[in-house]
Amino acid sequence: MDSERSQSAKRVGVVLVGVDLVGIPHFDAELEELGLLAQTAGLEPVARLSCKRKAPDAALFVGSGKADEIRLLVQMHGAAEVLFDQALSPAQQRNLERYLEVPVYDRTLLILEIFAQRARSHEGKLQVELARLQYLSTRLVRRWTHLERQQGGIGQRGGPGETQIELDKRMIGDAIKRTKERLEKVKRQRSTQRRQRERRETFNISLVGYTNAGKSTLFNALVKARAYAADQLFATLDTTTRQLYLVDAGRSVSLSDTVGFIRDLPHGLIDAFQATLQEAVDADLLLHVVDAANPHFPEQISQVQRVLSEIGAADIKQVLLFNKLDALAPEQRPQVLEDSYEMDGRPVSRIFVSARTGEGLDTLRHRLAAIVLAVHGPSMTLGLAPDLPQALD
Numbered sequence: 001m002d003s004e005r006s007q008s009a010k011r012v013g014v015v016l017v018g019v020d021l022v023g024i025p026h027f028d029a030e031l032e033e034l035g036l037l038a039q040t041a042g043l044e045p046v047a048r049l050s051c052k053r054k055a056p057d058a059a060l061f062v063g064s065g066k067a068d069e070i071r072l073l074v075q076m077h078g079a080a081e082v083l084f085d086q087a088l089s090p091a092q093q094r095n096l097e098r099y100l101e102v103p104v105y106d107r108t109l110l111i112l113e114i115f116a117q118r119a120r121s122h123e124g125k126l127q128v129e130l131a132r133l134q135y136l137s138t139r140l141v142r143r144w145t146h147l148e149r150q151q152g153g154i155g156q157r158g159g160p161g162e163t164q165i166e167l168d169k170r171m172i173g174d175a176i177k178r179t180k181e182r183l184e185k186v187k188r189q190r191s192t193q194r195r196q197r198e199r200r201e202t203f204n205i206s207l208v209g210y211t212n213a214g215k216s217t218l219f220n221a222l223v224k225a226r227a228y229a230a231d232q233l234f235a236t237l238d239t240t241t242r243q244l245y246l247v248d249a250g251r252s253v254s255l256s257d258t259v260g261f262i263r264d265l266p267h268g269l270i271d272a273f274q275a276t277l278q279e280a281v282d283a284d285l286l287l288h289v290v291d292a293a294n295p296h297f298p299e300q301i302s303q304v305q306r307v308l309s310e311i312g313a314a315d316i317k318q319v320l321l322f323n324k325l326d327a328l329a330p331e332q333r334p335q336v337l338e339d340s341y342e343m344d345g346r347p348v349s350r351i352f353v354s355a356r357t358g359e360g361l362d363t364l365r366h367r368l369a370a371i372v373l374a375v376h377g378p379s380m381t382l383g384l385a386p387d388l389p390q391a392l393d
């Protein structure tokens, strides 16, 4: 696979920059997530710099003193690119590139690039294509080159991208329209499939959660599938659905594994992935998987909640799965493995599990069976459940 090849090839060194602006709710001083994103994209962080500012500099985003420091780091480490954790305006990006003499990218573009590398299905590729085009239409510069050259492998310059630079807005507009039409077609096919599923009167459960929380690992553990799980961000881009038999309920439910969320998920991507995310919206129950071993989990939970509201899935019943129980230090281990957790001012059932060791999965299966039975009763004939009770305890 391309991604595997690019990972074994020599990685492009990048300098990571984070700017703690007054008033931003989350600042990752260690630039840990940006580093993971960079690695997922096949880049190698060689230096990190974070600084504080009241407001971004209009021209360079950072002050000129910091810009000098970044330039020095680039030279010292022979870095080929600079990545900013915050969104840059097209002008700031251009000015920084002139000043630093290397390409400068921001988080949005990095996420787009990862999606572009990872998309496998026809629909996934179309979705990424749409998000790229939308991003491109807002900045008609040579951003495209960077995305295009990914096809030739990371670190290669030039390539087919050069001709794309000349694309004018109208052409991009046309391309957006065409891609949307193609996506619509795929979407219609999906909704036919969905209707077929509905006819089978299934109870649909979707795994949702922050990227890298362990959704695919859990999916594999529950349905004995082999979905791709990896210590990478956005390992999964396409939705996979399998039947999960619940002994206690005497019936199967369908379980879907889908794309993970991340803070500041580029808007174009939410739009573009509407079809994939639709899977979550159509679910009867969301299993919200949380990486309990990640110190930033509360922030990650709120980011997931935000995306869920944006896609109209905020009111679907949830069970929180605090995963990676095995990775918690003994003193962090909870006393009870099943309780409730206050989320957006409401108590939500929570179960601690380890997808890796299997701990807690029986409890989860019992709970799922109880929910299915509470909604549909023990009979085998099931209708669709328009209104799910919020609390079933």
Ligand SMILES: Nc1nc2c(ncn2[C@@H]2O[C@H](COP(=O)(O)OP(=O)(O)OP(=O)(O)O)[C@@H](O)[C@H]2O)c(=O)[nH]1
Pocket: 209, 210, 211, 212, 213, 214, 215, 216, 217, 218, 228, 229, 230, 231, 232, 233, 234, 235, 236, 237, 258, 259, 260, 261, 323, 324, 325, 326, 327, 353, 354, 355, 356, 357
């Ligand atoms: N220690 C520990 N690691 C886990 C557990 N579950 C998953 N992981 C690890 O966490 C990483 C991410 O797992 P995935 O299942 O790919 O996570 P995901 O939520 O599907 O991630 P994306 O598809 O990238 O959004 C992998 O390295 C897993 O091995 C767990 O219970 N314990």
Ligand SMILES: [Mg+2]
Pocket: 215, 216, 217, 228, 229, 235, 236, 258
């Ligand atoms: Mg996954």
